[in-house]
Amino acid sequence: MNSYIEKVDFFKGNNPEEIAKTYGTPLYVYNEEILRSHMHDVSQVITKYAYTANYSVKANTNINILKLALEEGNNCDAMSVGEIEMLLKAGFPEERIFYIPNNVAEEELEFAIHNGIMTSLDSLAQLELYGQVCENLGLSVDDRGRCCAVRINPGVGAGHHEKVVTGGKKTKFGISEDFIPQIFEITKKYNLKIVGINQHIGSCFMDPQPYLDAVTNLLRIATENFPGLEFIDFGGGYGIPYHKLDDEAPFPMEDFKKKLEPILDAFVEKYGSKPLFKSEPGRFCVAEGSVILGRVHAIKENNGHSFAGTDIGMNVLVRPSMYDSWHDVEVIREGKVVARDNLIEQTVTGNICESGDILAKARPLPQIKRGDLACLLDTGAYGWSMCSTYNSRPRPAEVMICKDGTVKQIRRRETIEDLMGLF
Numbered sequence: 001m002n003s004y005i006e007k008v009d010f011f012k013g014n015n016p017e018e019i020a021k022t023y024g025t026p027l028y029v030y031n032e033e034i035l036r037s038h039m040h041d042v043s044q045v046i047t048k049y050a051y052t053a054n055y056s057v058k059a060n061t062n063i064n065i066l067k068l069a070l071e072e073g074n075n076c077d078a079m080s081v082g083e084i085e086m087l088l089k090a091g092f093p094e095e096r097i098f099y100i101p102n103n104v105a106e107e108e109l110e111f112a113i114h115n116g117i118m119t120s121l122d123s124l125a126q127l128e129l130y131g132q133v134c135e136n137l138g139l140s141v142d143d144r145g146r147c148c149a150v151r152i153n154p155g156v157g158a159g160h161h162e163k164v165v166t167g168g169k170k171t172k173f174g175i176s177e178d179f180i181p182q183i184f185e186i187t188k189k190y191n192l193k194i195v196g197i198n199q200h201i202g203s204c205f206m207d208p209q210p211y212l213d214a215v216t217n218l219l220r221i222a223t224e225n226f227p228g229l230e231f232i233d234f235g236g237g238y239g240i241p242y243h244k245l246d247d248e249a250p251f252p253m254e255d256f257k258k259k260l261e262p263i264l265d266a267f268v269e270k271y272g273s274k275p276l277f278k279s280e281p282g283r284f285c286v287a288e289g290s291v292i293l294g295r296v297h298a299i300k301e302n303n304g305h306s307f308a309g310t311d312i313g314m315n316v317l318v319r320p321s322m323y324d325s326w327h328d329v330e331v332i333r334e335g336k337v338v339a340r341d342n343l344i345e346q347t348v349t350g351n352i353c354e355s356g357d358i359l360a361k362a363r364p365l366p367q368i369k370r371g372d373l374a375c376l377l378d379t380g381a382y383g384w385s386m387c388s389t390y391n392s393r394p395r396p397a398e399v400m401i402c403k404d405g406t407v408k409q410i411r412r413r414e415t416i417e418d419l420m421g422l423f
């Protein structure tokens, strides 16, 4: 593919150079239509049984994007009180929020109970703490607050990098199957009721098989240990094609759905009741709905290597330095994508004082010039939400290309005064 942004008309007829001039760079640019279509797609993974796709908001918590998820009918997963507050502010009712924290203080659990938000506990210790909080709050034995979920560590994991595998014997997450008897000791002691179980094997897999195996396994665990659950949550992690300029295929959603259904059929037949099924996709909902525009400020040759220095530092997009992640790069000159012929190996870097501040290493790209825009693809997930102010660089603005083609700022650029204000 020569250009993804041209192929999908990402800017909907707007000139990216003008957007960059109006709002400054670096700049996160979102496309409402693409975001909505992915949020809708995940809600259709299971259609035969009661199902909700919970958008896992840590991928992107911009309140305007949360509102899109609300409108598309997704429920949401939160990992912190901050994320719950964002969701409430975006208009989500409590019952559409699922809280999946790990290693949190009493206050956070208390907050969830006070707000009537279903919580999944990630360890025996946190389950015990949850029970103590219920006692301290003086909840009656049949109070809904005593209903909670537990996160199971399925013993297997998958993902694009060791750092994003969240299931398996070596990860910190969940309660392993061996400890199920202890779960029930704790629930008995504190009059808790386990109404749901969840798992999450990891992030960004393109082969659905490990996920399907983990679903089968979780359903077996439910059948053997947890009769009468209200919900069973299979986790997120569906990948997106980060190498789209090399024509990488998308996650095989249709094939995945076809293989998932008979697994659910077999379970429902044995289980005796029909729990609500859930999943927790984050990246899949938002990654492809955003690009970052950054200005190229300096070109240089160092020992035979060509570098294009941009204002997209690792504080703006940390994924490449944190996970060795790949983001496709398109070069925009005077508002037009530069054709991908006469490719020359160049390294695209940021403006942070770290040797790891690299966006794209030794990449065949059209010859980049000072003043060009570097356009990084697929930055909607774990992009802005992982931004920092390292090197005292304020965090970037975000704009949305709306369905009708208008451009709307959905988060203003942070200022030095914002940073100073903390002192």
Ligand SMILES: *Cc1c(COP(=O)(O)O)cnc(C)c1O
Binding pocket: 056, 058, 059, 077, 100, 199, 200, 202, 203, 204, 235, 236, 237, 238, 280, 281, 282, 283, 284, 381
């Ligand atoms: C991060 C996370 C997700 C979402 O993962 P994606 O790869 O973005 O789909 C889902 N569930 C839990 C528990 C998570 O921590």
